[in-house]
Amino acid sequence: MEYLPNIIFAVILILGIGYFVRNIKKIIRNIKLGQDVDASDNKSQRWKNVAYIALGQSKMVKRPVSGFLHVIVYVGFIIINIEVLEIIIDGVFGTHRIGQQVLPEWLYGFLIGSFEILSVLVLVSVSVFWLRRNVIKIKRFLSSEMKGWPKSDGNIILYFEVVLMCLFLLMNATDTIFQNTGSGNVISQFIAPWFEGVSGGTLSVIEKTAWWLHIVGILIFLNYLYFSKHLHILLAFPNVYLGNVEPKGKFNNLDAVTAEVKLMMDPDADPYAAPAETSEDDVPAKFGASDIMDLSQVQLLNAYTCTECGRCTSECPANLTGKKLSPRKIMMDTRDRLEEVGKNIDANNGEFKDDGKQLLGDYITNEELWACTTCNACVEACPVSIDPLSIIIEMRRYLVMEQSAAPMELNNMMTNIENNGAPWPYNQMDRLNWKDEK
Template sequence: MQYLPNIIFALILIAGVGFFVKNIRKLIRNINLGKDVDRSDNKAARWKNMAKIALGQYKMVRRPVSGILHVAVYLGFIIINIEVLEIIIDGLFGTHRVFQPILGAAFYGFLIGTFEVLAAIVFIAVVVFWIRRNVIRIKRFWNKEMTGWPKNDGNIILYFEMVLMSLFIVMNASDIAFQEAGIGNPISQFVYPLLSGFSPETLHLIEQSAWWIHIVGILAFLNYLYYSKHLHILLAFPNTFYAKLKPKGELDNLEAVTKEVQLMMDPNADPYAAPAEGTESDVPEKFGASDVTDLNWVQLMNAYTCTECGRCTSACPANLTGKELSPRAIMMKTRDRMEEVGANIDANGGTFKDDGKQLLNDYISPEELWACTSCNACVEECPVNIDPLSIIIDMRRYLVMEESAAPQELNMMMTNIENNGAPWQYNQMDRLNWKDEE
């Protein structure tokens, strides 16, 4: 019975970490449903982007209030959780504050004191976030796509952080020996008097309860990430590393279209020749994207990385003028479809069974796609370099080249370019008439 708490702790730790690893493997599987794309070029620029944007929060602080608060929560939460290492060792081996004799009372007190101050800052910042979201009701948190789970998810994570920070302070405040030492308790010393009426046995019970709930809460938070927009805590780093480095206005050429053009311009090519049976060319490649498997893996990672902060949508000129488009919704719908495809694969023994649905029309409407002005405001605003425009462009390519479903105005322009060499509807011979006008 002496080692029963240690055994229980080990089982909880194994279950928590094991479930997290299982979900991360599923996440990687789903991202790899996308087409391959090479983003291994210019590693120096990529490392710089990751350090500047994901680690340094460069784009977050463009909006100072939310940016500075986010930096406080980000740094505080990460640094405070260094203490989880001590908690794990104590839980597995039955020790108590195992690092205190190793690091020395003064340095250990400095570390825990720093953690307490950060915990208080995080708590205050999270309360401000909650007020901004639920009392001030900032508009971008209340768009039509932010209902149901997306709306609740934002609050749940705030409650998680409030509780975890409070438990850390209570755990220290109820540790009699730690409080009597008077080192490392700049915040918990003010909570300790509130507990002074309890017996030492009760205080020990409070400390142990706070300790257990704190570590179980951290493991629960870790596993909650997969189901939450806060997956960006993990994915912001690879997402910024693999983000496109080309100028924002430069669109990629479709390899499938390039192959077709090369075939048309090759005088020795036989366009009617049958492809070798069983080869990849046996199945014609789709132009553009109609489902998540037509997108590349970076675009799918973008969808999982989306923080749902709404900065993209709040800067989108189409959305601001009442159009259907919301770049945030594009990413959320892509992620939802990806999860649906992943669940289909899990339910069918590792293979996808056609469900008669796709990203286009079932999730994202042509009206949303054609509302986009291709201005890149959403890409510029995103704090973790997500690129909703690339998904919009690929889906519009599918509509034009596979379904001939472009808007009438665009069809007229393309017809004029084909026939007249210009977007305007007049003969090529008349194109320079303007120079004769007085």
């Protein structure tokens, strides 16, 4: 019976981490449903982006208030969870504050003191975030796509953080051995007097309960990430590394189409010559994208990384002028469809069974796609290098090249280019008539 708590702890730890790994494997499998991407270029620039954007939060602080508060939560989340290592060692081996025993007193005190200060700062930041969402009601949190679960999810994660920080401070405040050292209890020393008159046995029960709830809460939080928009905590780094490093506004060309155009423009080409042999890889099975399997793996990673902050939508000129387009919704719809396909695969023993649905039409409408001005404002605004525009462009490409479903204005322009060599409805012989006008 002496080792029963350690056994229970180990079982909870294994189950928690095991379930997390299982869900991460599902995410990786879902992302791999997309098309392969070669990201071997510009490695130095990619690592710089990770350092400045993902680690340094450089794009986040462009909005000073929310950016500064996010940095506090971000730093606090990383640093405070260093203590989880001590909790795991204590839980598995039955020790008590192993760090206090193996580290110099000043160092351990400095670490725990830093954790306590950061926990208070996190509590303040999270409270402000909650007020911005639920009392001040910032406009970008009130869009139609933020109703229901997305709104609840944003609040649930804030409640999680409040509970975890409070349990950490309560655990320290009721630990009499830690309090008696007088080192590192920079915040908890002011909470400890609340328990004056409480017996030592009761105090120990409170401390142990807070300790258990804290570690179980962390494991629940870890596994909640799979169901939450907060997957960006884990995915932001690979997403930024794999993000587009080409100049904004540079669109990708299809090799098969480029080769065809070059042939048409070559004055020496024989139009009656037999076509050159091409491999299946040279000609895409489908032009553009109508479902998630047609998108790239990076675009699907983008969808899972989106934290629904709405900076993209708040910067979108189409959205600001009342159009239906919301870049945030594009990413949320892509993720929802990807999750739907993943569940389909799970239900059919690893095979996808056609469900008669697709991303285009069932989730994202033509109206949304054609409202986009391709200005890249959404791409520039995203703090973790998500690119909604690339998905919009691929789906537009499908509409034009596979379904001939471009708006009338674009069809007229393309017809004019085909017939007249220019987007205007004038014969090539009449182009210079303007110079004769008086």
